[in-house]
Amino acid sequence: MKKLFWIFVTIAAVMLIAGCGGDATKSEKLKAGFVYVGPVEDAGWTTAHDEGRKAMEELKFVDESTFVETVPEGAEATRVITELVESGCNMIFTTSFGYMDPTIEVAGKYPDVKFHHCSGYKTAENSTNYFGRMYQTKYMAGIVAGTMSKNGKLGYVAPFPIPEIVRHINAFTLGALSVNPDATVMVIWTNSWFDPVHEKEAANTMIAAGCDVITQGTDSAGPQEAAEAAGIYSIGNDSDMSFMAPTAQLTSAIWNWGIYYKDIATKINDGTWVNDPIWWGLETGITSLSKFNEVVPQELIDDLAVAKAGIIENDFIFNGPLYDNNGKLRVEESEALNDGDKLSIQWFVKGVKGKIPKAKE
Amino acid sequence: MFKIKLEQKERVSKREELIITLSAIGIAFVLSGVFIALNGVNPFVALWKVITSALGSPYGISETLVKSIPLIFTGLAVGIALNSKLWNIGAEGQLFFGATFATAFVIYGPVLPKPLELTVLVIIGAIGGALWAAIPALLKIKFKMNEVISTLLLNYVAINIADYFLFGPWKGKDNFPYTPEFPIEAKFNRIGFGRVHIGLFIALVLVVLLFIMLYHTKTGYKLRLAGSSLKAAKYAGINIKKTMFLVFLISGALAGLAGVSQVCGVEYKLHQQISTGYGYTGIIVAWLARSNPFIIVIFAVFLSILLKGADSLQIAMRLPAAVGIVMQALILFAILGSELFKNYNVKLIRGK
16 A cells, blocks of 8 residues: 555655646747647548648648647637647638638637638638638639539538538539539538548448549548449549559549648738738639549540639629429529628539428528 | 456446546547547647637637537436436437427517517427437337437438428528518527627526436436436336336427527527538537436536547647547547446456
8 A cells, every 4th residue: 555655655646747847838939729620530621721730830830730630610719729729729710611610719819919711701800711712712613513424413421511612612613514514513411521431421321422523521531432432433532642553543623722821921020911801712822623533534634724724814603593302593694692691501403312401591 | 368258247336437527538638649640740739729729718708608508408418318328319300390480480470579489489499309319218118219310310301301391481681591581579698798699598407407307306307217227217106108218208399498598699590501510519528427417517517528529629730620520529439438337347368
């Protein structure tokens, strides 16, 4: 018993000594704190943000940054953001829609810290939001899928029926229709951002239903794996997923967040930071298609370059006439969806085989 | 060659039981330490960080308490069932069902004056949890279906029912699976210490009530007797089926309250992530506490410190999020393993 007591005393002493020296000292540099919705190695959304984080760290005036992964979207995030600020972070990036209210809440308590919320719409004096026009890249991905598919049946593993995802599915479908007027896009919802098993199952269901190109709006590489196993083509999402599907993945619609993170850190450093929300397009390079599979013909790659130039010049993707998938005319011939419409879209374009659950009227 | 021989123990003293439980936690900590060291971090520094982040500041303490509240409820839920040797693995689902019931009242019901509204929400949430627990109870009583399986699987059903409402009729105006924020009448008051809300008082009152019921009333005696020996209980003229059903209802109601306390006390809306596995962590809490209501409070706080600490470890030491889950799993593993030492004398014998 006595021996045990002394062992405990020793352990406690070691802890005390080790613990006291542990705290980081404050520095003048910028220190970023990131809140991630999935694991950092999800191979998709969160991986893309983490690569951006690392790119930002290369700036001279940016200190080593820190992150918390797999944070629930809700009140739990409030605590995590607070802890990040308390640990010495002076710029915060919260990378999922559900962190919007917690971000604004914590921002109110720390006026000297700059907050950045990805994909939402609320701002505060010291809090902004940022996003990219991924739908433009999804349109180009649709062109690739529509061209490479033999039967025109495409499958889309989708997370939540929120405007962002609906917009992306629509753009992908319109891209496919631009090269194959008979193309259809089947949609299965997984109701989760990251659920590799469920995503893979959804992909397999669509493959069994005859889809010969699979793409996704979810964060894991599960659907890519399914496509690789079935010997069909796939298009990745958020990050290059070719390591999971070296023969299946034709290309991936990826985020290059480093471009934004470096820009915003520079602005904070220069003192030119403003809380204006940004929604960057293809011209900035915030989204792009990743390296093409060698089976993608040069002709198609050339066509994509033309399409890209066209989108940059005039963002025509949601120009009328647009019909929804019940045949109703939604956008007149001479009209187009404005940004507000795009950000709140809750209907599928013609060609999408899927449903959006209805809200209470 | 060595052989392992197990000898059934006649009786285990409270003291021995306590030592076994504490050693199990100790072993779990040592194993977690090895895991943390393998990630290149000094485990003692990590442990210190966990403790200071949870208890080193008023903010840390308040957040630890906030996270303990649902764990007290689910710990009590699982504990009351364990007292009668019934396994309620379904606290997670009952939590969601309770939360869904309460939310339904917020959305469809009238807005009442605050004290009345909160009382109604608490009662409705408890009823929701109890109803969801009544299903496995009936399955067990009528068809002898193992409650471990039925309660576990019904978790997924309950969560999917909540999802149906979140993705359909209750979808907020962002078109995201969140209900609109609750009106002020449906929000638990905060007690003036960070985000700690009155759910804590409700939980503590229930702890006392359950303790009195279990150890100082006839009903409690019946429940415990049913747990210790079915034969003896039958012999004593206790209606086992009725007792079992009652236990499940109470257990479900307690888990349902965890749901109410999350949506009304912390989140102020129903969404998919109102629980970070509180229903499952409640199993560990109840088991560690040997179902004693007062000790459940202690272990609820203990697990809250660990869960919260896992986030701090990510921030301070760059350890992966999985560390928290691994630590929890190791504790459960060690505790379950320690059962062997509680019930048997384990001897190594030199043999041929």
